[in-house]
Amino acid sequence: MLISATTLAADEKSIAITIDDLPLDDNTASIADKERYTLAILESLKRHGVVATAFVNEDKLLVKGEIDRHVALLERWLDAGMQLGNHNFGHLGLWQTALPSYQDAVVRGDTITRW
Numbered sequence: 828m829l830i831s832a833t834t835l836a837a838d839e840k841s842i843a844i845t846i847d848d849l850p851l852d853d854n855t856a857s858i859a860d861k862e863r864y865t866l867a868i869l870e871s872l873k874r875h876g877v878v879a880t881a882f883v884n885e886d887k888l889l890v891k892g893e894i895d896r897h898v899a900l901l902e903r904w905l906d907a908g909m910q911l912g913n914h915n916f917g918h919l920g921l922w923q924t925a926l927p928s929y930q931d932a933v934v935r936g937d938t939i940t941r942w
């Protein structure tokens with residue numbers, strides 16, 4: 828069913844909860860840390876009845892020896908009822924990147940997530 832903004836009552840409000848930069852890469856976290864953080868975040872979202880959209884940086888999935896565990900983290904988000912989005916390959920900024928390069932990063936950014 829398609830709900831447009833005009834069908835919502837004037838006093839109904841909603842917000843979108845988004846999580847940036849899966850697989851939760853802060854450049855220092857180990858894969859075990861990422862797994863622990865993921866479970867904690869998902870448990871918190873579930874406890875509060877929140878369905879969030881998490882945006883994936885697929886370049887950060889490609890860590891030698893950790894790809895399968897990173898993909899498994901994405902599956903945990905889906906299994907928890909969350910949605911995944913494409914945050915582009917390389918985490919390029921729209922304003923600092925030439926359009927063709929940005930478009931390439933978007934196309935390349937959901938190869939695994941699309942599975």
Ligand SMILES: [Zn+2]
Nearest residue numbers: 847848914918
């Ligand atoms: Zn980001």
